[in-house]
Amino acid sequence: MHPNEMQKSVSVQVDSDFALLLPSGAYEIKKMEPRSKLRKVILFCLLLSLFGMVAFGYFCPDQVCALSARDRATEPFALSYAEAPGRPLPDIIVQPGLSYDEVLHDDFRFDLDAHDVMVFLHIQKTGGTSFGKHLVMDLDLKRPCNCQRARKRCHCFRPHSNEIWLFSRYSTGWKCGLHADFTELTACVGGELDRHEGSAVHRRYFYITLLREPVSRYLSEFKHVKRGATWKGSRHWCQGRTASALEVPPCYTGESWRGVTLEEFAACPWNLANNRQTRMLADLALVGCYNGTLRHRTADSDRVMLASAKRNLAAMSYFGLTEYQKISQYVFEETFNLRFAVPFTQHNATVSGATRAALSPLQVARVKRLNSLDLELYEFAKNLMFKRFEALKKRDSDFEYRWRHLGEVSRTGVTEFDWDSNLEDATTEKYRVTGKAQSMELFT
Template sequence: MRVCWRWKDSTYKYREQSAVRNGASAWRGSRAPRNFYYITILRDPVSRYLSEWRHVQRGATWKASLHVCDGRSPTTEELPSCYTGDDWSGCSLKEFMDCLYNLANNRQVRMLSDLSLVGCYNLSVMPEEQRNKVLLDSAKENLKRMAFFGLTEFQRKTQYLFEKTFNMNFISPFTQYNSTRASSVEIDEQTQKRIEALNFLDMELYDYAKDLFLQRYQYMRQKEHQEARRKRQEQRKILKAKQAHNKEQSDNTSTTDYIGNVEHWR
């Protein structure tokens, strides 16, 4: 098994999937084929947005990202830059939120959806409301089809699901860190609501993901309990059979001894 954990949007990811499989088969030669799984970890949209802002504020960029869709990268008209110069270091949260072309907005939906369904980065292909619905539906469908996904806010449950899904165990348990760079940012209610509005698609996706995640977790727990109960029942059956066998042996021995004594008394 090979798990592909990558920061690429689904548009590019699914286009390269067949190439990954074919290329892997080539260098493996005659060895048995392996399964490839794409997985992802989602995060509370507000926390994720603040974390990305802090990351950009420190000088991080995504200049190396090609944003390839339908075989080409977007033009500068389709995807204008939010800043001039080498990076956006030192930008304020207000500046970050004010950029209409900021890819931090609804990033999780964009990363999980197939952008080719909406004309990639060309916003004139369809009305905005229709575009948003198509992107959200695509992201939900792709997430549902993944063998595994986790949630940052549920580290232990994420570990449990991963281990049960792929039948492997981590060396040490996951730790839930509630103190992060994003949590250290204090924002007022108005800013909170604005971030939620900028990421309204991510907010809806996260609610969907959380519900699906907890369903999968509950299913795995029930399956584990059923398996444990089945093993206990099998063990009890084996124990009863062993006890019955021992009793039968004991009865046969007693009968044999009795017959032997009768013969002796004669």
């Protein structure tokens, strides 16, 4: 038999049962139907996928569809954020909680009975120690924080539960690292609170911070380091890892830099005191973490870091300025609808002020050069602060009375500001790591 005839015979034999049931010509159509149906299924799936992508791109929220960290690095002035604020996301940048504009809505209130959390980003030598004490000791609350003087720690619980509403040094300790910066906090806060409270809760985060005039802040840090402070316990965490010793090398040998002169302090090119406020408020992932902020700085990385710090500061629920205590207090109280039981005190004479008065013009100029980013950030912050103050003032029908009676709440006890005190700050002696028990003290 011819091969073609054999093949035809086999085909007919296989489908003979079906062919007998079909009219003439329908047999060939029947053989084509499975392939035709397959094409239709594939075409339908492709159309469904295309529709899904279009719909997802149109309706997808910014928090989910934001640019990748790499994309953001190439578009520094379109600094998008990703995922939920405050969640543990070490490899991407996250939104710093509710913005100031969102807080100003007419129906807004900081809800102590719900899951609102205030997160204090404490930058060294900005008055944060005293402000932190105000937060735990002097707010007029239904359930005031319960402070334990021996441990220098307060339990700041909600009125009807033992959930925490304040994430700060004096309420939770340095849970995210000693003087954790924006990059560390936003990747850490949610996870730490989940572990502390034993469950994952959908929270609203309100980031707050203080800034200080850069030259005064730098000189205050210099004096503090001269007395023995090191902040060795700082993790410098970024994109899932701690900065290496090559990325953040020490400026001194031995246990501390005690007795350092201003010339030696300013001569170290990777001194973390330089532009500290800008660095601590920026998304460091945008500039390669500490590798791009200390050892391999460029004009472009500085520009990106400063733009990021400005944006993050403007987006925070609140920031205060150390040089404007009364305005800072008023803005805080009106923003959160909370009242302090004491007036903030303005100290015009400080240790750093006396140090600055003794400097030569050349020394002051050098300090300004080393902190050029901080100086620009501070001017931006000052302008923004006064705009917010004026806006709150205009909508406050009782402003004159409120302004005259700030802090006049019937409570006993006063927490006084002392900008340059080192009694309760992190010094070499307190945070020297000589054993496991001492190293764990930073996170308890």
